[in-house]
Amino acid sequence: MVKRDNAGDLVGLLTVKDQDLAASWITEVSGSLGGRISRAEVERELRELYEALVDALRQGASDVHAESMSEVRALLTELSRNRARQNFSPSETAISVFALKRVLEPSLEGGSAEAVRAYLQLARLLDGLGLFTIETYTQTRDELITAQAEQLLELSTPVVRLWDGVIAVPLVGTLDSARTQVVMEKLLQALVDTGSEQAIIDITGVPAVDTQVAQHLLKTIVAARLMGAECTVSGISPQIAQTIVALGIEFDDIVTKASLADALKLALRRSGVDLVAHQGVQR
Structure with missing residues (x-):
């Protein structure tokens, strides 16, 4: 806390020409934002801030x-x-904070030693407020990035209903632990929502699988079985097959198919659907 006489100097520094100072502050900040926010909006924000700062001082x-x-x-x-x-x-x-220091500088010309000391003290306070602003900005940006990443994760892991009682999760891109966890959650929820008994996990578009991801996929399949559904893994590339063998990962009795089409045929047969091939009719 500052002494009362110093507090009076600080308030005096801001209120001697408060209307001119506030207007200059608004102009300075508006110009730095390149017109992307209306002057009216900037004026509303800064006048509220100006009044709150004077009251605090x-x-x-x-x-x-x-x-x-x-x-x-x-x-x-x-x-x-x-x-x-x-x-x-x-x-x-x-700049919304630091610009206030710049607009105060002309008022120091020919000013007393007390005015200079008041300015320096206020400048230190504004520096602290500027750092607070940057910290809050950074925290908000981190929250936005996290939320956007979660949304992209949801969008990149769709669950598709291929047939009555048959759903599929076509995966494209790199799999990591976070994404495979989303796969498990979405697949299990889709089994509940659709009442499906057949699920296909298609990894045709997945370039590589490591031990941790493979273990997550196995857990997903086991969890689906506990809910009464059978899972088929399709689209295992030669590279992924070699990796799984090299890592010593056991898929045990889990059915794998080369393509999504083959996996769908198996799922339909398991569901009791008869598949009949029709030849084209020549005219």
Whole structure:
């Protein structure tokens, strides 16, 4: 906390020409954002922040984490999260705080020693607020990236209903532990939702399988069996077959087929569907 007389200097620094300072701050920040946010929106954000900062300083706050700075932190959190969602950079986000230091600099020309000390103290506080803004921005970006990765994982692991009682999971791309866990969850849920008794895991589009992924696939098949469904693995390439043999992974009595078509034929026969080949009729 700052002494009351110092707090008065800080408040005075911001309120002597508060309307001019706020307007200059808004102009500075608006220009740095390249018109991607309307000036009206920037003005709303910064005027609320300006008023909250002055109020906190009146209460003697000089620390970012002071209780009297709670409103300032809340407004900066909202601003940082909005900038992260709008794909602004960390620098473009932090400028919303640091620009206030620049617009205060002209007021120091010919100023007293007390005014300079007040500016330096306020600059340190704004530095702390800028770092808080960047930290919040980074956290929000990490959350967004994680959420997008989860959504892509869901989209890249579809469960397809091929026939009554027959579902398939066509996998494309690299398999890792996280993705194979999603495969298990989605496959088991689809078995419940559709009442299917036949499931096909097609790995035609999978370039490689390691020990951990193979073990996850085996667990998925065992879990499906516990739910009364039979699983068939299709599309095992020569490279993957060699890897499985080299790793000593035992597929035991798990049925494998070279192609999805072969696996579907087997699943249909298991379901009691008679397959009849029809020759074309010549006209």
